[in-house]
Amino acid sequence: MNIKLSITTLALLLLLLASNVTAQPGVFNIRKYGAPNGDITNALKNAWKEACESRSRSKVVVPSGRYKLQQIDLEGPCKAPIEVKVNGIIQAPKNPFHLNGQDQWIRFQYINFFTLSGKGTFDGQGEMAWKQNDCGRNTNCKRLAMNFGFAFLNNSVIKDINSKDSKYFHANVFGCNNVTFTNFNINAPESSPNTDGIHIGKSSRVKISNSKIGSGDDCISLGDGSTQITIQNVTCGPGHGISVGSLGKYPNEDPVVDLIVKNCTLNNTDNGVRIKTWPGTSVISIASHLHFEDIVMVNVSNPIIIDQQYCPWNQCSKQSPSKIKIRKVIFKNIRGTSATQEGVSLICSRGVPCEAVVLSDINLSFNGSEVTAKCANVNPKIRRKAPICALPHA
Numbered sequence: 001m002n003i004k005l006s007i008t009t010l011a012l013l014l015l016l017l018a019s020n021v022t023a024q025p026g027v028f029n030i031r032k033y034g035a036p037n038g039d040i041t042n043a044l045k046n047a048w049k050e051a052c053e054s055r056s057r058s059k060v061v062v063p064s065g066r067y068k069l070q071q072i073d074l075e076g077p078c079k080a081p082i083e084v085k086v087n088g089i090i091q092a093p094k095n096p097f098h099l100n101g102q103d104q105w106i107r108f109q110y111i112n113f114f115t116l117s118g119k120g121t122f123d124g125q126g127e128m129a130w131k132q133n134d135c136g137r138n139t140n141c142k143r144l145a146m147n148f149g150f151a152f153l154n155n156s157v158i159k160d161i162n163s164k165d166s167k168y169f170h171a172n173v174f175g176c177n178n179v180t181f182t183n184f185n186i187n188a189p190e191s192s193p194n195t196d197g198i199h200i201g202k203s204s205r206v207k208i209s210n211s212k213i214g215s216g217d218d219c220i221s222l223g224d225g226s227t228q229i230t231i232q233n234v235t236c237g238p239g240h241g242i243s244v245g246s247l248g249k250y251p252n253e254d255p256v257v258d259l260i261v262k263n264c265t266l267n268n269t270d271n272g273v274r275i276k277t278w279p280g281t282s283v284i285s286i287a288s289h290l291h292f293e294d295i296v297m298v299n300v301s302n303p304i305i306i307d308q309q310y311c312p313w314n315q316c317s318k319q320s321p322s323k324i325k326i327r328k329v330i331f332k333n334i335r336g337t338s339a340t341q342e343g344v345s346l347i348c349s350r351g352v353p354c355e356a357v358v359l360s361d362i363n364l365s366f367n368g369s370e371v372t373a374k375c376a377n378v379n380p381k382i383r384r385k386a387p388i389c390a391l392p393h394a
């Protein structure tokens with residue numbers, strides 16, 4: 001009787017415990033898979049594998065807590081929509097050599113209807129790697145690992161997640177179609193080298209909204225083949241601002257077409273909204289239909305800038321002009337403060353001058369007075385209020 005009771009109690013207890021972990025069908029809690037020394041690498045791999053095989057919608061859950069994670073690739077295709085919900089804090093190895101030589105810490109790829117959600121944080125623990133970064137001096141520098149690679153995703157959403165202190169860029173978006181980032185917040189110190197926020201390339205219909213991005217490099221940058229991109233309700237700073245480019249460095253680049261940047265704030269960034277292309281190469285391409293509207297600048301060094309002589313660390317020759325054609329660009333309702341007198345700088349290519357550039361409602365001040373504009377190889381249409389172009393000094 002006594003024994004029977006205790007067995008029943010035990011069974012009940014076990015059942016309760018088990019149901020605690022796999023409460024709903026389609027939910028794969030990584031706690032069920034074990035985490036030696038707090039390391040969830042194998043747990044996440046195994047949970048993903050099962051969830052991905054599921055014939056109905058599934059969810060992998062990383063509950064709140066602190067975890068370690070090694071380099072990992074989570075790949076589809078999966079049999080049904082799949083979500084990874086992270087509420088915990090997940091830390092990368094500090095040592096950049098402990099990532100199997102991979103250029104991304106966590107890679108999500110070849111997935112349709114993928115969601116990454118939760119209030120969690122992915123902490124790249126980049127401090128040790130930043131000290132080893134010599135990409136400012138050495139063009140053949142070793143690439144450090146990014147926090148995230150999102151590659152070949154369709155119809156996917158990344159929301160409410162935090163990315164912190166990546167060793168290199170925070171997120172690379174490549175070969176994606178219809179992917180939304182919302183409330184995806186990025187935080188790395190101003191002094192951390194090449195910790196760009198989100199870089200997009202060869203992707204279409206990518207939307208970034210309602211996010212805060214602070215880093216040591218570009219907030220968001222669009223590489224070649226970015227089309228139908230929307231950036232809305234985003235606050236950037238510190239960092240280097242929102243950039244199209246750099247373009248024209250590598251052969252066979254695809255055009256950048258259809259960008260809308262709307263209702264964004266740039267706070268104490270080096271640049272505001274920028275288009276940058278390399279001179280001295282034979283790469284022919286275009287960047288067109290770029291729309292920047294309702295932007296607030298707070299003490300930004302170069303609020304509005306087209307730079308077709310982009311050539312950091314003298315890595316190129318400025319002898320031959322950039323062959324990237326820039327056309328149909330609108331800067332509209334851009335206001336706030338500049339940290340320099342020359343708030344607008346449109347330096348286009350003498351080989352392929354910019355076409356159909358509009359400055360409309362530009363109200364930027366420096367030290368209490370209106371900013372000036374310098375322009376080359378472009379004749380911008382001025383609508384309503386904007387500084388008048390002067391030729392740059394030789």
Ligand SMILES: *[C@@H]1O[C@H](CO)[C@@H](O)[C@H](O)[C@H]1NC(C)=O
Nearest residue numbers: 076077110111112152154177
């Ligand atoms: C994503 O869409 C492209 C284009 O329609 C398709 O070729 C590819 O197979 C899709 N990828 C997945 C993982 O569904």
Ligand SMILES: *[C@@H]1O[C@H](CO)[C@@H](O)[C@H](O)[C@H]1NC(C)=O
Nearest residue numbers: 113114154155156157178179
């Ligand atoms: C884009 O992806 C979202 C999220 O999966 C989906 O709800 C939406 O229907 C997709 N849009 C199109 C046009 O396929």
Ligand SMILES: *[C@@H]1O[C@H](CO)[C@@H](O)[C@H](O)[C@H]1NC(C)=O
Nearest residue numbers: 182207208209210232233263
């Ligand atoms: C931008 O923020 C406004 C106000 O909070 C909201 O109504 C709108 O939907 C947001 N836009 C996007 C693209 O999320």
Ligand SMILES: *[C@@H]1O[C@H](CO)[C@@H](O)[C@H](O)[C@H]1NC(C)=O
Nearest residue numbers: 210232233234235263264265
């Ligand atoms: C603009 O974006 C901010 C967040 O950066 C948001 O609070 C505000 O509601 C947005 N305004 C509009 C008109 O969308």
Ligand SMILES: *[C@@H]1O[C@H](CO)[C@@H](O)[C@H](O)[C@H]1NC(C)=O
Nearest residue numbers: 235237238265267268296298
């Ligand atoms: C700009 O950033 C500073 C801190 O870096 C903050 O105190 C200030 O409120 C921000 N301003 C705006 C308009 O977001």
Ligand SMILES: *[C@@H]1O[C@H](CO)[C@@H](O)[C@H](O)[C@H]1NC(C)=O
Nearest residue numbers: 268269270298299300301339
């Ligand atoms: C404005 O930006 C300049 C240049 O980055 C910086 O030196 C200065 O401290 C900033 N001012 C404020 C009030 O943040």
Ligand SMILES: *[C@@H]1O[C@H](CO)[C@@H](O)[C@H](O)[C@H]1NC(C)=O
Nearest residue numbers: 335336361362363364365385
């Ligand atoms: C430009 O901005 C200043 C400072 O915010 C403001 O006082 C002024 O009215 C604005 N001018 C126009 C034409 O909007």
Ligand SMILES: *[C@@H]1O[C@H](CO)[C@@H](O)[C@H](O)[C@H]1NC(C)=O
Nearest residue numbers: 339340341342366367368369
């Ligand atoms: C800012 O303006 C004040 C007064 O107009 C002037 O004395 C000062 O030199 C200016 N500062 C800079 C950095 O131009």
